[in-house]
């Protein structure tokens with residue numbers, strides 16, 4: 077059972093998100109995100125909810141924050157992804173930022189004045205993030221010069237600043253990786269890459285060609301950037317899990333509605349046992365996904381180390397989103413493959429979920445290590 081405050085929070089989010097749903101078709105077609113909705117999303121509790129009150133956030137519980145992400149996923153993958161990345165950057169700043177960095181980056185982000193992105197992935201460093209090669213060379217005076225290229229970076233072309241992982245000591249492997257706050261004015265080049273899912277966010281290559289970053293923009297400790305980033309990514313996995321549950325819920329609502337209103341052979345599709353099986357399968361997976369992510373959120377709220385459970389949630393919920401969106405397309409028939417159909421959008425958006433923030437295979441290997449005590453990676 078959810079308490080009254082949480083129910084009110086979720087209802088406010090759902091009402092607002094249902095209200096902006098008419099914006100989705102044009103935004104998807106034009107591949108533009110309606111930035112004007114960001115301040116209201118923050119006001120409701122997206123992004124701000126995950127940040128302590130002392131840092132300008134709302135200090136919501138993990139359960140409350142993830143329930144909001146489920147609502148985002150139910151409404152629109154592009155909102156879920158945008159909120160997820162902004163939350164990740166905000167958590168990094170709250171976790172490791174100096175007071176000066178919090179004033180310059182975190183507070184404007186939480187006020188909706190500055191948009192942010194987060195960059196680990198490179199052309200030759202995906203799942204193996206520690207293999208990244210973007211170089212941060214220390215200059216006399218303490219500033220750093222960044223050279224290298226990042227890939228698939230969400231919203232980098234819209235953002236005002238990003239958290240970039242680069243190595244100060246290529247020979248040191250993970251122990252050389254450091255996080256930098258890089259502002260648009262520092263100079264970097266973004267190239268949007270057209271992509272299948274979450275069409276209203278951008279997915280960018282980011283190139284640093286001698287970008288000079290002041291010493292004061294090192295986030296956290298030099299050489300500790302990878303563990304810092306992985307802490308935030310682990311927390312982000314639960315947000316993805318909840319968002320995926322929202323996709324499954326939306327698939328259920330769309331499929332059930334269509335099954336009741338579309339007639340073939342003189343009766344509603346809902347009257348056919350095989351169509352019922354598709355809808356029941358969606359409902360069962362959505363229900364199970366909700367239990368898995370909420371259980372992990374409750375563990376985190378109780379102060380329990382739930383890294384394996386967060387990985388289980390990411391693995392289970394992202395695969396469930398794919399299975400349920402596929403079944404929803406099946407219930408719609410050809411209509412479910414036409415642009416503008418909700419099942420078509422859910423199908424595309426679900427396809428993303430098993431890849432970023434650790435692929436399904438990476439989650440399995442992390443869970444395997446936690447269960448068996450043996451790493452299958454190194």
Ligand SMILES: Cc1cc2nc3c(=O)[nH]c(=O)nc-3n(C[C@H](O)[C@H](O)[C@H](O)COP(=O)(O)OP(=O)(O)OC[C@H]3O[C@@H](n4cnc5c(N)ncnc54)[C@H](O)[C@@H]3O)c2cc1C
Pocket residue numbers: 161194195196197201202203204227228229230231271273274279428431432433434435436437438453
């Ligand atoms: C829409 C979208 C948005 C993204 N946004 C961001 C972002 O904002 N910031 C960012 O830094 N990155 C972002 N990414 C990148 C994402 O984090 C990477 O795609 C992901 O980490 C996987 O890396 P890769 O694509 O290079 O796949 P690879 O690592 O090349 O893997 C390819 C396949 O091999 C499998 N595989 C790899 N190694 C192993 C192994 N040891 N054992 C078993 N299987 C293995 C993988 O599971 C996968 O199936 C985004 C990606 C997408 C699609």
